Amino acid sequence: MDQCAADNGTVWMTADGENAPPDRGAFSAATLGALFRRSAQLHSARAALWVDGEAVTYGDLFLLASRVAGALVEAGLGDGSARCAVLGSRKLIDFAGVAGASMARCTYVPLNARHPVQRLAQIMRDAEAQAMVVDRNHLAHARAVLEETPHSVLVLLPDSPAAPDWGPDTHHRFLSRDDLPAPCGDAMPPGDPEDGAYLLFTSGSTGMPKGVLVRNRNVMPYLRSVAARYAPRPDDRCTQLFDLTFDLSVHDMFVAWGAGAALYRVPDGARFAPREFVRRHALTMWFSVPSTAATMLGLRALRPGDLPSLRLSLFCGEALPKRLARAWAAAAPDAIIENLYGPTEATIALTAWRLPRAESALDALPEVLPIGRPLPGQAAIAVDTSGQPARDDEEGELCLAGSQVTDGYWRRPELTAQRFVRFAWDDRVWYRTGDRVRNSLNHGLVFLGRLDRQVKISGHRVELQEVEAVLHRAADTNAAAIAWPIGPDGLARGIVGFVGNSSQPDDALLQACRDALPPYAVPSAVRRVDDWPLNNSGKTDHGRLRAMMEAATCSTT
Amino acid sequence: MTTVEDSPLLRLLRDALARRLRQDGRNASRIDPDSDLIELGLVDSQGLLDMILDAEEGSGQMFDAEGMDFETGVTLRRLAAAFGAPA
Numbered sequence: 001m002d003q004c005a006a007d008n009g010t011v012w013m014t015a016d017g018e019n020a021p022p023d024r025g026a027f028s029a030a031t032l033g034a035l036f037r038r039s040a041q042l043h044s045a046r047a048a049l050w051v052d053g054e055a056v057t058y059g060d061l062f063l064l065a066s067r068v069a070g071a072l073v074e075a076g077l078g079d080g081s082a083r084c085a086v087l088g089s090r091k092l093i094d095f096a097g098v099a100g101a102s103m104a105r106c107t108y109v110p111l112n113a114r115h116p117v118q119r120l121a122q123i124m125r126d127a128e129a130q131a132m133v134v135d136r137n138h139l140a141h142a143r144a145v146l147e148e149t150p151h152s153v154l155v156l157l158p159d160s161p162a163a164p165d166w167g168p169d170t171h172h173r174f175l176s177r178d179d180l181p182a183p184c185g186d187a188m189p190p191g192d193p194e195d196g197a198y199l200l201f202t203s204g205s206t207g208m209p210k211g212v213l214v215r216n217r218n219v220m221p222y223l224r225s226v227a228a229r230y231a232p233r234p235d236d237r238c239t240q241l242f243d244l245t246f247d248l249s250v251h252d253m254f255v256a257w258g259a260g261a262a263l264y265r266v267p268d269g270a271r272f273a274p275r276e277f278v279r280r281h282a283l284t285m286w287f288s289v290p291s292t293a294a295t296m297l298g299l300r301a302l303r304p305g306d307l308p309s310l311r312l313s314l315f316c317g318e319a320l321p322k323r324l325a326r327a328w329a330a331a332a333p334d335a336i337i338e339n340l341y342g343p344t345e346a347t348i349a350l351t352a353w354r355l356p357r358a359e360s361a362l363d364a365l366p367e368v369l370p371i372g373r374p375l376p377g378q379a380a381i382a383v384d385t386s387g388q389p390a391r392d393d394e395e396g397e398l399c400l401a402g403s404q405v406t407d408g409y410w411r412r413p414e415l416t417a418q419r420f421v422r423f424a425w426d427d428r429v430w431y432r433t434g435d436r437v438r439n440s441l442n443h444g445l446v447f448l449g450r451l452d453r454q455v456k457i458s459g460h461r462v463e464l465q466e467v468e469a470v471l472h473r474a475a476d477t478n479a480a481a482i483a484w485p486i487g488p489d490g491l492a493r494g495i496v497g498f499v500g501n502s503s504q505p506d507d508a509l510l511q512a513c514r515d516a517l518p519p520y521a522v523p524s525a526v527r528r529v530d531d532w533p534l535n536n537s538g539k540t541d542h543g544r545l546r547a548m549m550e551a552a553t554c555s556t557t
Numbered sequence: 558m559t560t561v562e563d564s565p566l567l568r569l570l571r572d573a574l575a576r577r578l579r580q581d582g583r584n585a586s587r588i589d590p591d592s593d594l595i596e597l598g599l600v601d602s603q604g605l606l607d608m609i610l611d612a613e614e615g616s617g618q619m620f621d622a623e624g625m626d627f628e629t630g631v632t633l634r635r636l637a638a639a640f641g642a643p644a
Contacts, residue, residue, distance in 0.1 A: 269628055
């Protein structure tokens with residue numbers, strides 16, 4: 001690890017290849033598709049996936065994925081420039097869709113079947129996805145999305161015996177299970193690091209979701225770093241908790257599959273408190289947002305010694321409170337515990353910090369645990385308001401550079417130019433995260449909060465302006481805003497809408513939010529404010545709204 | 558003997574859920590005790606925690622997470638059955 005002084009601040013950099021393994025099998029592949037194919041060859045008889053009570057071997061998953069890949073290639077979508085949506089909710093077909101699209105050199109675009117049709121159709125249009133993989137449970141949802149998709153889409157239905165009877169009435173083409181070509185995975189194109197790996201859409205402050213294209217040259221360095229740092233093994237059993245629309249799911253799938261390990265999809269009900277699931281399957285690797293641990297703690301399902309099988313526990317997606325980490329350390333006494341940090345724009349996670357086991361060392365840590373230092377080949381720095389490196393122990397905006405940093409936002413050059421910048425003191429492109437950090441020589445980077453109005457709800461990014469845009473339209477007033485209550489552990493507990501003078505009833509406002517936003521971004525309640533608070537500039541005074549929420553002084557209808 | 562069907566705990570949980578749903582602008586008139594609250598999108602993790610804490614406060618009994626199989630679904634009936642020791 002190098003620390004380069006830039007003026008008085010510190011750029012945390014890690015040289016390319018530091019800790020790099022001599023050869024870590026499938027992790028040395030150039031693309032996600034090649035990684036999966038190599039692992040399937042090496043570990044054909046081992047379990048790749050445990051889903052809905054059944055183990056699926058690498059061999060079987062490969063056969064299913066290669067039929068998807070074959071259909072995409074036959075349709076002329078295998079040249080590295082096409083996009084394939086995967087619509088579902090963490091079912092076998094969804095995982096096969098991701099693997100198949102990757103093997104065919106398609107960029108996969110995950111669509112969460114629990115999100116509103118309006119949003120999914122918007123993403124289909126923005127992504128211009130030429131294909132879509134759908135499992136049979138989500139055909140009705142697919143129909144609604146496809147009806148709103150003006151361009152023609154090749155719809156692959158790997159577990160449906162026939163195309164839907166409404167298919168011929170559309171301008172889309174459908175291939176059911178029996179229409180898919182025979183497995184031909186070995187003949188797949190090799191792939192290129194420049195190929196898109198996945199295209200994710202996150203909350204956008206302008207009211208529209210924004211896309212981030214992550215290429216194979218961005219994601220493979222991350223996977224190699226993780227392989228070197230944690231040495232996943234074929235006998236590992238890994239949690240799968242994240243929706244595929246959350247980029248941490250890429251870690252779930254491809255860390256496990258790169259190692260020949262088994263990925264255990266935690267059933268939806270058990271995602272709240274997977275203690276029993278982890279114990280029953282003797283899982284060895286855990287990866288979640290801190291909120292999951294907070295829920296387990298709240299339910300008293302995280303007691304000392306509860307999780308003895310874990311050898312590694314990773315947290316990412318939101319701030320990790322020390323209190324939670326302590327409880328986790330007691331529950332998983334044999335686990336290495338790490339706090340990972342990274343925005344989608346810098347590919348899954350770019351920094352990591354390991355929890356010390358000694359009580360005295362824990363005592364000395366801040367209440368919100370550090371996010372540490374960059375992974376190999378990456379760089380991180382706190383930058384002050386003048387664009388200069390912040391002095392050590394002073395606050396600044398966290399900026400990131402390195403091979404994991406993506407090229408920018410999907411077809412949004414102006415937004416890209418705002419966030420992906422060059423500084424006078426360095427010739428690299430830096431991604432401005434909007435996260436406020438302090439550079440501590442003892443602990444590395446310490447997260448302090450946001451510079452803007454983004455909030456994390458159970459690890460999901462929510463740009464409050466996006467929710468407010470929906471409320472403004474629905475309430476037909478600009479006097480609408482969002483605030484977010486903070487729980488005792490310091491994590492956001494959902495969001496609350498505030499509306500001034502509007503004739504629209506609460507249920508209409510909330511329904512408008514449900515129709516446009518993913519569930520985690522829908523306010524839990526709407527509160528009416530008779531005297532809308534404005535600051536000296538005539539804009540909404542968010543501080544006063546927050547104070548109102550905390551004091552519960554505004555009337556609720 | 559009081560069955561889970563008409564137990565005060567079931568009523569407490571149902572009321573807590575109804576309050577949350579009303580706040581969310583949703584109709585809470587008919588909540589079947591065997592409906593999967595997660596599958597129907599009626600609660601998230603925070604909502605579940607709040608419901609359980611409300612019921613603990615109202616009943617003086619503690620929720621025992623070990624007595625609940627979250628994997629097979631989260632229903633009001635199963636939640637009610639997992640309350641046991643005095644709080």
